[in-house]
Amino acid sequence: MxxxxxxxxxFCMGVDLALKKLTSLLASPDNAGQAGKDRPLLTFGPIIHNPQVLEEYAAKGVRVVNDPADIPAGATVVIRAHGIPEPVRQAILARNAHLVDATCPKVKKAQTLISGQAKHGRVLLLFGEEDHPEVKGLLSYATAGAHVFGSMEELESLELPFGPTYFLAAQTTQDEQEFLRLRDYLRSRFGQELTVLSTICxxxxxxxxxxxxxxxxxxxxxxxxxxxxxxxxxxxxxxxxxxxxxxxxxxxxxxxxxxxxxxxxxxxxxxxxxxxxxxxxxxxxxxxx
Missing domain, CATH: 3.40.1010.20 (4-hydroxy-3-methylbut-2-enyl diphosphate reductase, catalytic domain)
Structure with a gap:
């Protein structure tokens, strides 16, 4: 054979950077390799999607939280590599927590690009998994409205009236070939007025x-x-x-x-x-x- x-x-660059940030925080004098009750070190959501890595950090005292209300004052909170919705970030800061942003730079770029389009009143068409944490974060920057779809079939079933100006983006880990197929379909409907963002990593x-x-x-x-x-x-x-x-x-x-x-x-x-x-x-x- x-x-x-x-x-x-x-590991990709974004995952590697996120884990290095978390490891560095554990190695700081405040934690000395082990987070504890007196020096809580939390990640908001799993830092990455790998259960074995999460188990290793949990053994060192790193806790995962999914609700800002569960964050004690003074805790250090690391934003997961997938990013978080902007309102959640504000809620964490309101808890007087020390926030460390480990969002993947590629995800951060996608957030910024989507925010820029939304400021012009454009509606987001996002190719991604609706329940994925990265997608939930990206949607929070689409302040003029958004539609999410995971396939051509889902896109075709959406009611997209003429009137709003749309722009297309994708979850950073989506299939590039499928994204191009979706782009061509949407351009056949809306013409060159459709803005297409390059957000796949x-x-x-x-x-x-x-x-x-x-x-x-x-x-x-x-x-x-x-x-x-x-x-x-x-x-x-x-x-x-x-x-x-x-x-x-x-x-x-x-x-x-x-x-x-x-x-x-x-x-x-x-x-x-x-x-x-x-x-x-x-x-x-x-x-x-």
Whole structure:
């Protein structure tokens, strides 16, 4: 059996920066590697979508909160890599908390671009997962109104009357090819008046392209990462769309001999929030199998 591992597998820049900020706060004299009751260190929402990473930080005393009302005065609160809605940020500050922004720079750029369009009264058409925390944050900057859709079918079902000026953007981890298809459809309806923002992260596009290229070379694909991770799920979708059987696992414990029986070549990739040590372990187990 031959195993091909994607060069882009693993942490992206935004995830790496967010975790470095959190680790640095833990290592500060106030915490000395362990957050506690007297020096609460919180993240608003999971810092990234990887359960194994979250468990490691929880063991060091880092708590996850999802409601500003649960934040004690004086706590240090780290904004998750996916960002948060602007009203939530204001509510956290109102708790007299020390706020550390670990929002991915690419997400922050998308927030800024959307805010700029909204100030001109334009209505956002957002390609993304409505329940995803990044999307909830982006929508808070669309002050002139917004519509969210996750597919062409959902877009076609929206009532979009002529009158408002629309602009199109995407969740940073969405499929670039599908986004272009949606763009062309909307331009056929609204013409060149439709403003199109480039908000899909380059790292996402590169990972998806490599997943497609890899899928064309192998009999079977293994994608590693948290099941709550949108970009990881899309890597598996991209591989399957290329016609290659694919499995999405969080850890090597989910692998079995039956999965790879009869396979001659296996491709391995991982989401942007998957630690290298987990990918390495999956590779070791696959090679052993």
């Amino acid at each position: 031959k195993l091909l591992r994607a060069q882009t597998a693993g 380059n790292a996402t596009m590169n990972r998806q392209q490599e997943a497609m290229d890899l899928a064309a070379l192998v009999d079977f694909m293994v994608v590693v990462g948290g099941r709550e991770s949108g970009n990881t799920r899309r890597l598996a979708q991209v591989a399957r769309a290329a016609g290659t059987p694919c499995v999405h696992v969080e850890t090597a414990d989910e692998l079995s001999p039956d999965m790879v029986a009869g396979k001659h070549t296996i491709g391995l990739t991982a989401g942007a929030s998957t630690p290298k040590k987990i990918i390495d372990r999956v590779q070791q187990v696959l090679e052993a199998l």
